[in-house]
Amino acid sequence: MPRVPYVDFQAQFDEEREELLPLVETVLRRGDFVGGAAIEMLEQDLAAYCGVRFAVALNSGTDALLLGLKALGLQAGDEVITPPNSFVASTAAILGMDATPVFADVREDQNIDPQAIEAVITPRTRAIMPVHLTGRPADMRAIMAIAERHGLAVIEDAAQSIGTLIEGRMTGSFGQIGCFSAHPLKNLNAMGDAGFLTTNDARIAEEVRLMRCHGMLNRDTVVRWGTVSRMDTLQAEVLRMRLRRLPSVIERRRRNAELYGQVLDPRIFVPRGLPGAFNTYHLFVAQVDRRNELQAFLKDRGVDTAVHYPVPIHLQPAAAGLGKGKGSFPVCERQAERILSLPIHQFLSVAQIQYVAEQMNAFLAH
Secondary structure (H helix, E strand, O other), rough: OOOOOOOOOHHHHHHHHHHHHHHHHHHHHHOOOOOHHHHHHHHHEEEHHHHOOOOEEOOOOHHOOOOOOOOHHOOOOOOOEEOOOOOOOOHHHHHHOOOEEEOOOOOOOOOHHHHHHHOOOOOOEEEEEEEHHHHHHOOOHHHHHHHHOOEEEEEEOOOOOOOOOOOOOEEEOOOOOOEEEOOOOOOOOOOOOEEEEEEOOHHHHHHHHHEEOEEEEEOOOOOOOEOOOOOOHHHHHHHHHHHOOOOOHHHHHHHHHHHHHHHHOOOOEEEOOOOOOOOOOOOEEEOOHHHHHHHHHHHHHHOEEEEOOOOOOHOOOHHHHHOOOOOOOOHHHHHHHEEEEEOOOOOOOOHHHHHHHHHHHHHHHH
């Protein structure tokens, strides 16, 4: 029986070994483990890639959200509109500022519905945090128009969408701030936790650079209270190398998604993206009935899958105090029962994708 892994770090290491190991040795010999030229060069590379003026390297995508919200001047009691079907970090960052997350339901493509955003704006609303889920972009043209009408900031949770385009423009470049993760599972992945923030605002970039290192202007001068959210130099060197490889990674993932589209039973719903959008397929998510049965069926046949995410944020135990129970966001909740993430990584063979599709089609046939 073939085995189809959901991720394949061994294949990535085998492909990169000749380039990766010398990088590690170089950093060890230099001994510059925190800060330095590698960080600055990575930030320049990321800013150029994302089509923005500034990128700030950080410890994680979650820290990018937290420090980004701080740089926007978010205060306790301010409201931030965001979808309830994201990874928990987006909502947790808002709560970490003693602000209030206000959820808006999503469209069939799993991204926040601009009409739902408009319906929950109040005098306390300060910002909108769209999430580009799975590598498929949210409708940023509509969202930015809403933000402009109401005088709201926009902070994009682009953790899953490095390289994603809307009419040729990168996600993370529309709002005042874009927040990216380089977690090992992402398309652009570090060898541990890492992330970065993008912006065209020099003040925001400088604020976040200060905050990531205790607010220190230099070794002896603290100009504001901050934290520690520096990216390790080793991760910066790895990400610089992998950023050069990213177009190939995305191309192979898109090829895999196209093949799925050709061989999966048409009854298996895979959302279409926005017109003019370029999906980078961090995830390939199908929506199916009897999802749990199908997932078990595939596991028995050697196919690893995942669910992103089976319990919406507003139904998590930690969210009980937010006052949104079952039935509050019907589209999101229905999707949570049906979504299944299939293997999509760049090391899959054509035969493996065909095998996954054949097993799914066989399940539906019975």
